[in-house]
C-alpha cells in the first residue's frame with residue numbers, strides 16, 4: 813500500500829471520518845472501527861511509516877510519541893488504569909493497514925496472551 817492509497821493517511825487528512833480521541837502535531841488517536849475490547853484505540857503517528865521493520869533511526873521520535881500518547885490515554889482510564897499495547901508488523905503478524913500504528917486496549921481483563 814503506497815502513501816496515496818493509505819487509509820490512515822486519508823483519516824489523518826480528514827478525507828475519511830473517524831472518532832478522534834486525541835490529536836497533536838505528530839499523533840492521531842482514533843477509535844478502532846471493529847473494537848476487540850470495550851476501549852480499543854489506534855495510536856497513529858501522522859508520518860507515513862509502514863511498520864517497525866521500515867523504521868529509520870530518524871523516525872525514533874515518531875515511535876516514542878506512541879508511548880507518550882498511551883501515557884496520556886491511560887490517565888483517563890478508570891480502575892487501575894491497565895491497558896495493553898499491540899503493534900502488528902507484517903502481514904503474518906496480522907497487520908492489515910500498512911501505516912505504523914499501535915492498538916491501545918483496555919476495559920476488560922486480558923490475561924491470555
Ligand code: 5GP
Pocket residue numbers: 819828830831842843844845846847854899900906907908909910
Ligand atoms: P492491523 O490489523 O493493521 O494491526 O490494524 C488495523 C486496524 O484498523 C484494525 O483493527 C481495523 O479494525 C482498523 N481499521 C481499518 N479501517 C479502519 C477505518 O477506516 N477506520 C477506523 N477507525 N479503523 C479502521
Ligand code: ZN
Pocket residue numbers: 815818819820821822859860861910911
Ligand atoms: Zn499512511
